[in-house]
Every structure is written in C-alpha cells, then in structure tokens.
Amino acid sequence: MNGDEMRKRWSVMSEEVISGMAEWRQQHPKATFREIEEEVDKRLSVLRVRMISDAAISSAQAEWEQGSRDAVCPNCGAKLVKKGKKKRKLQTRGGQEVELEREYGVCPRCGQGIFPPR
Numbered sequence: 600m601n602g603d604e605m606r607k608r609w610s611v612m613s614e615e616v617i618s619g620m621a622e623w624r625q626q627h628p629k630a631t632f633r634e635i636e637e638e639v640d641k642r643l644s645v646l647r648v649r650m651i652s653d654a655a656i657s658s659a660q661a662e663w664e665q666g667s668r669d670a671v672c673p674n675c676g677a678k679l680v681k682k683g684k685k686k687r688k689l690q691t692r693g694g695q696e697v698e699l700e701r702e703y704g705v706c707p708r709c710g711q712g713i714f715p716p717r
C-alpha cells in the first residue's frame with residue numbers, strides 16, 4: 600500500500616466515522632455527555648486500529664522489499680528464506696488487538712522463524 604492508497608482509504612474511513620457519528624447524534628438527541636464520548640471513542644478506535652495496522656504493514660513491506668537481499672537472521676546473519684505471509688497479532692497501547700499479515704522468513708541455518716522487521 601503506497602501513501603496515496605493509504606490516504607484514500609483513511610479519508611474514506613474518517614468520512615464514515617464523521618457521518619456515522621452525525622447520524623448517531625440525530626438518532627440519540629438525548630444522549631449524555633458520557634454516551635457521546637463513548638460513541639466517539641468507539642468510532643475513532645476503529646479508524647485508529649486501521650491506521651496503525653495499515654501503516655505498520657506498509658513499513659514491514661517496504662523494509663522487506665528494500666532489504667530483500669539483506670534480510671538476515673539476527674542470530675547468525677544467514678540470509679532469510681521467504682516463507683510467504685503469516686498473520687501476527689500485536690497489541691496497541693489502547694489494548695486493542697491488531698492483526699498484521701506480514702512476510703515471514705525462516706533462517707536456514709538456525710531454523711528460527713522471523714518477521715522482519717519487528
């Protein structure tokens with residue numbers, strides 16, 4: 600995913616957050632401050648997680664592509680063998696789980712599986 604694709608995707612999503620929230624507000628004219636806050640947080644957190652995972656995936660791809668010749672094992676320095684994509688779960692600071700699909704490599708010398716970069 601390049602910068603333009605990300606920008607498009609995120610602006611579509613933020614547009615959805617904004618219009619969804621405006622709609623919700625109309626449907627909940629008597630919502631309390633707390634309820635409004637929760638609703639905004641809930642909607643923004645979807646966007647937040649998406650932005651984090653898109654951005655993380657794109658840097659993982661960039662690093663692998665750029666360093667495909669020197670994607671090496673941190674233990675022994677052997678060149679990693681690509682093993683396709685694997686899913687990996689990471690936690691955001693907000694405690695949400697983000698699933699990243701990233702290129703996965705295995706070290707032919709020590710057999711360690713690695714997601715470059717971390």
Ligand SMILES: [Zn+2]
Binds near residue numbers: 707709
């Ligand atoms: Zn190794």
